[in-house]
Amino acid sequence: MTKISVEIQAVALFPVVAAALIDDAGRVLVQQRPPGKQMAGLWEFPGGKLEPGETPEAALVRELDEELGIVVDPAALRPATFASELLGDRSLLLLLYLCRSWSGDPVALDAVAVRWVTLAEMRTLDMPPADAPFIAALERMI
Numbered sequence: 327m328t329k330i331s332v333e334i335q336a337v338a339l340f341p342v343v344a345a346a347l348i349d350d351a352g353r354v355l356v357q358q359r360p361p362g363k364q365m366a367g368l369w370e371f372p373g374g375k376l377e378p379g380e381t382p383e384a385a386l387v388r389e390l391d392e393e394l395g396i397v398v399d400p401a402a403l404r405p406a407t408f409a410s411e412l413l414g415d416r417s418l419l420l421l422l423y424l425c426r427s428w429s430g431d432p433v434a435l436d437a438v439a440v441r442w443v444t445l446a447e448m449r450t451l452d453m454p455p456a457d458a459p460f461i462a463a464l465e466r467m468i
């Protein structure tokens with residue numbers, strides 16, 4: 327009988343929530359990560375880390391307010407897909423939500439810039455590796 331041994335490496339789970347804000351033309355908002363941060367210059371979906379005790383939806387509502395100055399009803403957040411990626415000794419679990427309604431005009435409060443892009447345009451942007459499968463998923467959902 328063949329014995330299979332599996333090495334289990336301890337990692338810290340690192341949950342992050344992000345939103346694909348979709349406008350009436352079907353474009354999606356992306357923002358550019360600021361200098362000095364990990365993955366500086368890359369385009370990403372707005373969002374961020376969960377704070378202790380927060381639900382994913384509450385964290386995303388807070389991040390969208392802090393980063394873009396918009397108000398989102400948690401009921402407007404639709405779970406879309408997720409990505410799982412090892413970042414050093416951390417296990418990034420990136421949860422993507424769709425959001426089609428909010429109050430206010432998104433502005434770059436934290437990022438270098440924000441842009442509304444078609445999914446074809448998104449394919450040409452430099453994005454974090456974990457985000458790559460999100461574009462195909464959005465093509466099926468938008």
Ligand SMILES: Nc1nc2c([nH]c(=O)n2[C@H]2C[C@H](O)[C@@H](COP(=O)(O)OP(=O)(O)OP(=O)(O)O)O2)c(=O)[nH]1
Binds near residue numbers: 342371372418454455
């Ligand atoms: N917001 C967001 N983060 C992403 C995406 N793709 C991706 O790999 N990430 C990663 C980058 C970061 O490691 C993490 C998000 O954390 P964050 O933006 O709150 O944290 P940070 O380290 O940039 O900033 P800080 O809060 O420590 O100041 O998730 C994405 O599309 N949107």
